[in-house]
Amino acid sequence: MNKLLSILLISCVALFSAKGQIIINEYSAANYDTYTDNYGEYEDWVELYNPTAAPIDLNGWALSDKVSNPLKWIFPSSFIIQANGVALIYSSGRDELIGGNAHTNFKITQTKGNEVLMLSDAGGIFQDSIRVLPNQNSHTRGRETNGSAIWSVFTAGSPDANNLGAMQEYATTPVFSQTSGYYGAAVNLTINSPDPNITIYYTTNGDEPNNTSTLYTTAINIANTTVVKAICYSSDPTIPPSFIDYHTFFINDTHTIPILSISGNSGAGGLLDLLDGGWGSSGLEPEGTIEWFDKNGILLDKGTGEFNKHGNDSWAYDQRGFDYVMRDQFGYNYALQDKIFTTKSRDKFQRVIVKAAANDNYPFSYGGSGAHIRDAYVHHLSQIGDLRLDERSTSSCIVYLDGNYWGVYEMREKVDDHDFTDYYYDQDKNNLQYLKTWGGTWTEYGAPNAQPDWNTFVNYVAVNPMVNQANYNQAKSEYNMGSLIDYFLLNAYVVCQDWLNWNTGWWRGIDPDGDKKKWRYTLWDMDNTFDHGTNYTGIPSSSPNAEPCDPSSLNNPGGQGHVPIWNEMLTNQEFHDDYINRWLDLANGPLSCSFMIHILDSMVAVIDPEMPRQITTWGGTYVGWQSNVTDLRNFILARCDSMNSGFIACDTAITDIFDVTVEIIGVGEVEMSNGNFINDLNTPWTDQRFGGINLPFEVKSGTFDHWEVISSTPYIYDPIVDTLVLDLQGNVTVKAHFGESKGIVFDVSPSGTTTSININGTAVNVFPHSAPLMVGENITLTPTIDPLYAFDSWSSDSNVLSPNTLTEIISFTVTYSDTIRLHLYQKPTIVYNIVPAGTTTSIDINGVNIAVFPYSETVFIDDLNTLSPNIDPNYSSGSWSSDYNPLLNGNSINNSFYGIYSDTLTLTLSTVSAFIAGNDSVCENAKNGAKVSIYFTGFSPFTFNLSIDGINQPPITTTINPYIINTTVGGNYTLVSYNDANEFGTVSGQAMVTILTSPIAQFNAQPDSMTILYTTTQLVDKSVGDITSWQWDFGDNTIQDFTSSPYHTYKDSLG
Structure with missing residues (x-):
């Protein structure tokens, strides 16, 4: 079978409009640098074709990339495709139709494997679809010619023009006999292809193979750590070369931390030129591959993309950092898919930073003074401490370049990236204002409005005194004061010498439905810290005894108003007190001496086993590196000792430092300042706080009754309001009194679902969830169950559930402490499939017509599911098969079942059939029998089995059609099975033969x-x-x- 047609039938089914209207004609998700939209961007696109003789307006039509959401993007206004014309739709995510340029609210990701382009008319009626398959860089997929039923690969696409130059499907990717990973001895690698007429070429130096590379003829012996890449070329010029496969074989190389193997073309402009060249290589963006392994050498993910420079001063070092961008447009992968960072839930990264400790590199930085940890340490400390900043998450790793060991690095999360803001805050690249200062200031996202909007805010603060609370409230509505406080506190604490005029980024989201809509700060390079490196910012002191108020003495480094804003905010009492209290919140927690040293020691312990080989490769001594780490450790200890006394010395509003004790009477919880939670389990709780500063308290849970303040200094306060603010004047004990309650634990079994429980109007979605509830309180529980699960029952250890445990919505009166658990069962998943693929057959499943297969859904175990196929006219009938669930209607084409188990139901279609007919009688002594006729479709010979009154008879093979049986055996005749010369077919009909008693004439x-x-x-x-x-x-x-x-x-x- 023609390869194009084969792929079409198997996986690229296009469903045509019954009305012959607009169809999908071509698409590209590999538009890396070929065709620009009206913004000058290389976006995904879909080409639509009007095969009719009249213009068609797509106003109200819908385009989608998800079968589950066919109306994902709707044309919001008139968009006309002329008769026999084509039109482009950009899949950019911009969600607009302006000046004839249509942009959907989604992008196409060709390497996910689960996207289907779907087109529906203004009535929501499905018109056309095509499953998205990967293309190589800058290739497209489209109909062989405009409107053709055959889909092809185009190595030179034709957006907004007639489809020309169709090719067959790519050659099959070469098959390696071994995969990437650790090997304790040499490997003999064989490479094969299932295709005929294929020539395989390969490389072992990281280069991308082509038909000038080494010809594969026999097994490759790999004796040292090597990256092997291979490609297949067909002798058929209409079959494009295959995708490249590649594997890194680590021969007698093992490590204690994850490994990143990178590779790319050698020579000028290649990856080695970028990472081992001169300063002129900083502008290079070579393409290449990455493979990400865990510490045991198990491959976690791989992909292709491009590398670029990371770092500036550190670019002078032999060991350089770099950025990597995975490119879905290349057709291999859309993101590095792994939970790389233990501090984050994110598991997909298109962009990552790979740093060799930057200016803290050992042995290259500042005469060998680096500890190889500073930047990662400060970011990790901020992240663990939950500072109100965006940090580059870190994971130490080993890098190999083209199979060569390249040293100890850090995989880092890129924060100045719209994927980051979109994932964590639902602010995509079209809804960002992101400014960055590194020597000069530029707009990363949000031009042309970002900089003017920021300037407007800076001017507002400059001309409207913040001592006025109304002015401050307005500023606070636009600017994240907590982020400003944490940014200045952290940089002052670590005595950063490279911020404000360098390494400073700040941003806000402008999508009203997203988070972080106030200006906030990110952390950038934090390697010039703890008295290491050059003082680019000009801070007054870089010693451990530098005053914490030093940032206020700076003028306006970088010219963006950060210090003037800081100083003006300090004139506001609320901001000033929040700042001082926040320092003590941090000083008693994540920025305490013990915690900071614990984090440093744990991070150093991770890279310590790997540093000897780093040093052997790049220079220095192990003793020298350990000495640098000790210097850093001693600086931190000295610095945290000096900070508290430094605040008292530099902030005249602080009168002294006092003991504050918080006691919880009863069951409840109080938050003091920011993040200090005191409850009945950790009471009493004592902390040191600055005098002369307003210290806030707030009840967070429990049935609050009143406050009690015990101090030698009288305070005026309202005892029954659940918030309390004390202008601290001496040692004080604050008691929070709560009524009697019982601890109720709410849980969901099994864990890990998206189920939530509404508890008297409050939705809870994290379990187990503990809540102190008042005795006698009536509680109503209303679950919102994960769509993949269904309700089973409730259980309770002590309290009585009403009306019973088998009712989904229940209530109870709090009497005892208890654990109340919602029990769920996972709904079975039913997958429906049609064999063969590529027909126009659809199935009405419970009254809903489904036309794209395989199709899956979850069902309740006690629901009856009905199936009614609408069979392609090219087929005569079909039969159902099921792996587990019984079909209630036997062999009937219209069937039903209860989905007790997860299952696959397959409808097998057939063009081959046999039909039995006849209703005859014969005397018992007759010479000639009754007639039974069997009619066949298909190719002879015909073989069938029949049964008489349910008793199977021997098979019969014939070339006669119809086949007549002369029989003297009475009974009900039915066909059991039938096959022609090529395949099994369907059977239908029945015949009846009646045997009559021989008469006696009288x-x-x-x-x-x-x-x-x-x-x-x-x-x-x-x-x-x-x-x-x-x-x-x-x-x-x-x-x-x-x-x-x-x-x-x-x-x-x-x-």
Whole structure:
């Protein structure tokens, strides 16, 4: 079979409009650098074709990339495709139709494997679809010619033009006999292809192979760590070369941390040129591959993309950092798919930073003074401490370049990236204002409005005194004061010498439905810290005793107003007190001496086993590196000792430092300042706080009754309001009194679902969830169950659930402490498929028409599911098969079942069939039998099995059509199975044969006794047996009679 047609039938089914209207004609998700949209961007696109003789307006039509959401993007206004014309739709995510340029609200990701382009008309009626398959860089997929039923690969696409130059599907990717990973000895690698007429080429130096590379003829012996890449070329010029496969074989190389193997073309402009070249290589963006392994050498993911420079001063080092961008447009992968960072849930990364500790590199930085940890340490510390900043998550790793060991690196999460803001805050690239200062300031996202909008805010603060609370409230509505406080506190604490005029990024989201809509700060390079590196910012002191208020003495580094804003905000009492309290919140937690040293020691312990080989490769000594780490450790200890006393010295509002004790009476929880939670389990709780600063308290849970403040200094406060603010003047004890309650634990089994429980109007979605509830309180529980699960029952250890445990919505009166658990069962998943693929068959599943297969859904175990196929006219019938769930209607094409188990139901279509017919009878002693006819479709010979009254008979093979059976066996005849010369077919119909008892002819003659001449006689039938007909011959050449008891007149008779 033609390869194009084969792929079409198997996986690229296009469903055409019954009305012959607009169809999908071509698409590209590999538009890396070929065709720009009206913004000058290389976006995905879909070409639509109007095969009719009249223009069609797509106003109200819908385009989608998800079967589950066919109306994902709707044309919001008129968009006309001329008769026999084509039009482009950009899949950019911009969600607009302006000036004839249509942009959907989604992008196409060709390497996910689960996207289907779907087109529906203004009535929501499906018109056309095509499954998205990967293309190589800058290739497209489209119909062979405009409107053709055959889909092809185009190595040179034709957006907004007639489809020309169709190619067959790519050659099959080469098959390696071994996969990437650790090997304790040399490997003999074989490479094969299932395709005919294929030539395989390969490389072992990281280069991308082509038909000038080494010809594969025999097994490759790999004795040292090597990256092997291979490609297949077909002798058929209409079959494009295959995708490249590649594997890194680590021969006698093992590590204690994850490994990143990178590779790319050698020579000028290649990957090695980028990472091992001169300063001129900084502008290179070579393409290449990555493979990500865990510490045991297990491959976690791989892909292709491009590398680029990362770092500036550190670019002078032999060991350089780099950025990597996975490119879905290349057709291999759309993101590095792994939970790389233990501090984050994210598991897909298109962009990553790979750093060799930057300016803290050992042995290259500042005369060998690096500890190889500073930047990652500060970011990790901020992240663990939950500072209100965006940090580059970190994971230490080993890098190999083209199979060569390249040293100890850090995989880092890129924060100045729209994928980051979109994942964590639902702010995509079209809804960002992102500014960055590194020597100069530029707009990363949001031009042209981002910089003017920021300038407007800076000017507002400059001309409107923040001591005025109304002005401050306005500023606070636009600017994240917590982020500003944490940014200045952290940089002051680590005595950063490289911020504000360098390495400073700040942003806000402008999507009203997203998070982080106020200006906030990100962390950038934090390697010039703890008295390491050059003082680019000009801070007054980089010693451990530098005053924490030093940032206020800076003028306006970078010219973006950060310090002027800071100083103006400090004039506001609320902001000032939040700042001072926040310092002590951090000083007693993540920025305490013990915690900071613990984090440093744990991070150093991770890279310590790997540093000897780093040093062997790049220079230095292990003792020298350990000495640098000790210097950093000692600086941190000295710095955290000096900070508290430094605040008292530099902030005149602080009067002293006092002890604050918080006690919880009863069951409840109080938050003091920011993040200090005191409850009945950790009470009493004592902390040190600055005097002269307003210290806030807030009840977070429990049935609050009143506050009690015990101090030698009287305070005026409202005891029954659940918030409390004290202008601290001395040591104080704050007691929070709560009423009697019982601890109730709410849980969901099994864990890990998206189920939530509404508890008296409050939705809870993290379990187990503990809540102190007042005795006697009536609680109503209303679950919102994960769509993949269904309700089973409730259980309770102590309290009585009403009306019963089998009711989905229940209530109870709090009497005892308890664990109340919602029990769910996972709904079975039913997958429907049609064999063969590529027909126009659809299935009405519970009344809903489904036309794209395979199709899956979850069902309740007690629901009856009905199936009614609409079979492609090219097929005669079909039969159902099921792996587990019984089909209730036997072999019927219209069937039903209960989905008790997860299952695959397959409808097998057939163009081959046999039909049995007949309704005949025969006497038991007859010479000729009754007739049963069997009609066939298909190619002879025909073989069938039949049953008589349910008893299977021997198979019969014939070339006669129809085939007639002469039989004297009575009963109900049905076909059991049938196959022609090529395949099994369907069977239908039935025949009936009735066996009659042989008759015995008997009759009485009853003449007319009153007549003398021409007497008439009746012959009265007295026969026995199953008589079906009569035929009388009177022997006088008169006409025969066919009635059962005839009358006959004999002309010559006498009475």
